[in-house]
Amino acid sequence: xxxLHVSTxxxxxxxxFLCDAEQSMLDVLRGPLGLTGAKEGCGTGDCGACTITLxxxxxxxCLMLAAEAEGQEIGTIEGMAGEELHPLQQKFLESAxxxxxxxxxxxxxxxxxxxxxxxxxTEHEVRFWLAGNLCRCTGYDKIIRAVMxxxxxxxxxx
Amino acid sequence: MKPFTYExxxxxAEAAAAAARRPEAKFIAGGTNLLxxxxxxxxxxxxxxxxNGLKLDTIEPTQEGGLRIGALVRNTDLAADERVRRDYGxxxxxxxxxxxxxxxxxxxxxxxxxxxxxxxxxxDTNMACNKRRPGSGCSAxxxxxxxxxxxxxxxxxxxxxxxxMAVAMxxxxxxxxxxKPQGATRTISIAELHRLPGDTPNVETVLEAGELITAxxxxxxxxxxxxxxxxxxxxxxxxxxxxxxxIVQPDGSGRVALGGVAHKPWRLDAADAEMPRGAKAVxxxxxxxxxxxxxxxxxxxxxxxxxxxxxxxxxx
Ligand SMILES: Cc1cc2nc3c(=O)[nH]c(=O)nc-3n(C[C@H](O)[C@H](O)[C@H](O)COP(=O)(O)OP(=O)(O)OC[C@H]3O[C@@H](n4cnc5c(N)ncnc54)[C@H](O)[C@@H]3O)c2cc1C
Ligand code: SF4
Numbered sequence: 001x002x003x004l005h006v007s008t009x010x011x012x013x014x015x016x017f018l019c020d021a022e023q024s025m026l027d028v029l030r031g032p033l034g035l036t037g038a039k040e041g042c043g044t045g046d047c048g049a050c051t052i053t054l055x056x057x058x059x060x061x062c063l064m065l066a067a068e069a070e071g072q073e074i075g076t077i078e079g080m081a082g083e084e085l086h087p088l089q090q091k092f093l094e095s096a097x098x099x100x101x102x103x104x105x106x107x108x109x110x111x112x113x114x115x116x117x118x119x120x121x122t123e124h125e126v127r128f129w130l131a132g133n134l135c136r137c138t139g140y141d142k143i144i145r146a147v148m149x150x151x152x153x154x155x156x157x158x
Numbered sequence: 159m160k161p162f163t164y165e166x167x168x169x170x171a172e173a174a175a176a177a178a179r180r181p182e183a184k185f186i187a188g189g190t191n192l193l194x195x196x197x198x199x200x201x202x203x204x205x206x207x208x209x210n211g212l213k214l215d216t217i218e219p220t221q222e223g224g225l226r227i228g229a230l231v232r233n234t235d236l237a238a239d240e241r242v243r244r245d246y247g248x249x250x251x252x253x254x255x256x257x258x259x260x261x262x263x264x265x266x267x268x269x270x271x272x273x274x275x276x277x278x279x280x281x282d283t284n285m286a287c288n289k290r291r292p293g294s295g296c297s298a299x300x301x302x303x304x305x306x307x308x309x310x311x312x313x314x315x316x317x318x319x320x321x322x323m324a325v326a327m328x329x330x331x332x333x334x335x336x337x338k339p340q341g342a343t344r345t346i347s348i349a350e351l352h353r354l355p356g357d358t359p360n361v362e363t364v365l366e367a368g369e370l371i372t373a374x375x376x377x378x379x380x381x382x383x384x385x386x387x388x389x390x391x392x393x394x395x396x397x398x399x400x401x402x403x404x405i406v407q408p409d410g411s412g413r414v415a416l417g418g419v420a421h422k423p424w425r426l427d428a429a430d431a432e433m434p435r436g437a438k439a440v441x442x443x444x445x446x447x448x449x450x451x452x453x454x455x456x457x458x459x460x461x462x463x464x465x466x467x468x469x470x471x472x473x474x
Contacts, residue, residue: 004164021164021206024193044194045261057234057263063193064264065186067164068210110259131394132258 008069010035011079019066026050026061028069029076037077037105041134048133051106052076058113060132077105080112088112088150097146099137107133111147119155123148159196166208170337170372173209177368178339180205185370187230188264190257191273198283200274200290214372217241223378226335229268229371233323234259236267245379248403251386252326258395268371271324271334271351272363275317275421276397277306288314289359296359304453305399309445310420315359316451319352319422320397326386328423329403329415332374339368345375352422359421382407383472387464388417400461406472410434416444416461437466 003018010033019028029035029052041049043062050061053075080086088111091097098104107130114121114129121129126147127140135143167173177183184203186192187210195201214228217239225241236242237253257265279285279297286295298306298316306316332348351363365371382405390396401417412433415425429443441462448458 021162022159022196043197045190045257048258048260051260054263058260059264060190060260063188063190063261065164065189065193065206065208068189068208070166113259128394129259132260 004067006067006070008071009073011075015074017066021065021067023066024062025052025064025066025069025074028066029061029074035076035078039102039105041102041106046134047103048106048110049103051109051133053109053113056113058110058132075109077109080108086112087154088115088147091146091150091153092143095142095146095149097138097142103133103135103137107135107143111143111150114147115151115154119151121148121151159193160199160202160204162196162203163205164208165205166211168211170212170214170370171341173207173212173370174337174339174341174368176207177370180207181339181367183207183368185209187266187269188232188261189269190261190265191269195274198281200281200283209370220375224376227267227374227376229266229373231267233257233262233265233267233270236323237262246326246330246376246384248329248384248386248405249323249326249376251384252322252388252401252403255386255388255398255401256322267323267374270321271327271371271374272365273321274362276320277317278302280317289317289355289362292358292360299451302453303451305397305418306451306454307420308450308454308457309424309448310354310422311449312355312357312359314357315355315421317355317359317421318418319420320418321423322386322388322398322401322417324348324352325401325403325415325417325423327374327376328425329405329413330376330380332376334371335373335375336365336369336371338366338370343372348374348423349425355421362421380405380407382412383474385468385472387468389460389464400457400464402461402464402468404465404468404472406433406469412472414440414444414465419444419457419461437462437469440465 007016039049041047045060045063052061183205186206215230218226233253237250243250285297307318327348334346337343385404388398388401398418404414406412413430415423429440432439
């Protein structure tokens with residue numbers, strides 16, 4: 001079947017690619033585009049390891065067709081750090097808020113979206129917001145703590 | 159996934175015309191249920207019509223004082239809408255009790271109504287399932303059926319409808335606006351949208367092939383205390399074992415619909431009439447014809463207690 005041609009924006013840069021109708025956004029990111037930060041944990045929307053942003057909102061890239069990126073803005077973990085790491089990335093390193101690291105890109109994408117919407121979340125709000133990101137290593141406490149600490153640092157820095 | 163062809167529709171008329179041209183097509187909205195099922199080859203459409211560009215993504219007031227919710231309004235936006243939070247609190251609460259942020263950002267109003275059951279045998283293509291393969295039998299009957307229906311089920315299928323949103327829509331008396339492939343439009347009440355399984359559990363709604371949902375409308379607000387209580391195996395991010403959507407008026411009258419107990423949101427006039435008499439009386443009516451299975455009889459007392467707790471909260 002003929003390939004579909006897709007024009008999109010990824011991390012602020014225009015990007016074109018060809019794909020098959022049945023390829024997911026995650027397939028195309030990790031394959032032809034070489035952006036392997038997003039992970040395939042379950043492929044069914046449960047684990048959140050494939051979290052990206054679509055027009056600024058977090059979604060599971062495993063349950064999105066690549067063809068649906070046409071004309072949209074995609075953000076991935078590769079776009080999170082500038083010259084320096086994002087404060088969340090730095091804090092995750094400092095507080096050992098990760099072990100195997102598979103869930104970390106998705107957790108960071110979701111946490112960044114949370115702090116952009118709500119710079120002063122309660123612990124309950126952080127847990128509710130990150131419910132779509134499963135982690136089998138940390139037991140979540142260090143992740144939640146790192147997000148709350150980053151939020152406090154970012155508020156203090158403003 | 160089985161290979162398929164893909165096209166984008168730019169308007170409801172275009173989507174309807176595309177459906178008329180390709181009767182084997184399916185619409186794709188948020189894709190959060192359809193793509194999951196396509197990966198497992200439970201759904202194998204030869205053609206997809208992408209309806210995300212239909213511009214049916216606004217929430218407008220109706221002349222009758224209600225709200226008209228476009229079919230493509232995302233669950234996140236519907237839950238956060240100020241008018242929904244103020245006047246239809248049960249809907250906002252039900253939406254936020256479902257799935258995760260990532261999924262609610264994609265999931266649409268129409269797609270949520272039409273999501274398919276979470277019966278594990280439906281998902282396991284090695285098992286007999288009348289819903290997936292008509293005539294093959296039902297593995298849940300006599301199998302592990304803790305999650306399954308306690309009321310309204312049949313000899314052919316005991317699956318439940320998994321949506322939280324639909325239960326709130328049922329208690330709010332929503333109606334569904336559609337356009338058929340040939341262009342005719344109609345309005346279907348939420349009470350009639352979903353079917354009981356009967357002999358044809360593969361036919362889940364009264365929608366015809368290629369019939370597009372364009373909007374869901376809510377009647378004028380009815381006030382009252384609006385509650386949604388979802389009981390599940392863990393505190394977040396799981397489907398309901400039972401859920402209760404209730405609207406309770408200051409005089410004790412009200413309405414109630416249950417999720418997780420039947421093939422569709424479960425509401426009965428006779429049960430609503432018992433609201434002033436309390437949870438036991440209401441549950442008695444809702445479950446008058448209940449036929450629980452070996453593993454799910456716990457749902458009857460669980461639903462009654464969830465309702466009692468909702469009524470206690472409503473009284474303040
Ligand atoms: C991990 C996970 C957890 C979840 N947890 C919950 C939960 O706790 N509670 C809950 O309620 N839900 C839950 N869901 C389900 C989720 O709410 C649904 O997948 C979602 O609402 C479906 O909407 P969609 O727009 O993505 O539909 P799609 O997947 O795009 O479509 C679903 C069906 O609707 C049809 N369709 C879509 N739009 C239209 C239209 N306009 N007209 C006619 N037909 C149409 C499609 O053809 C398809 O058959 C969960 C899902 C996942 C993956
Ligand atoms: S309960 Fe329904 S969906 Fe589940 S196995 Fe039986 S027929 Fe299939």
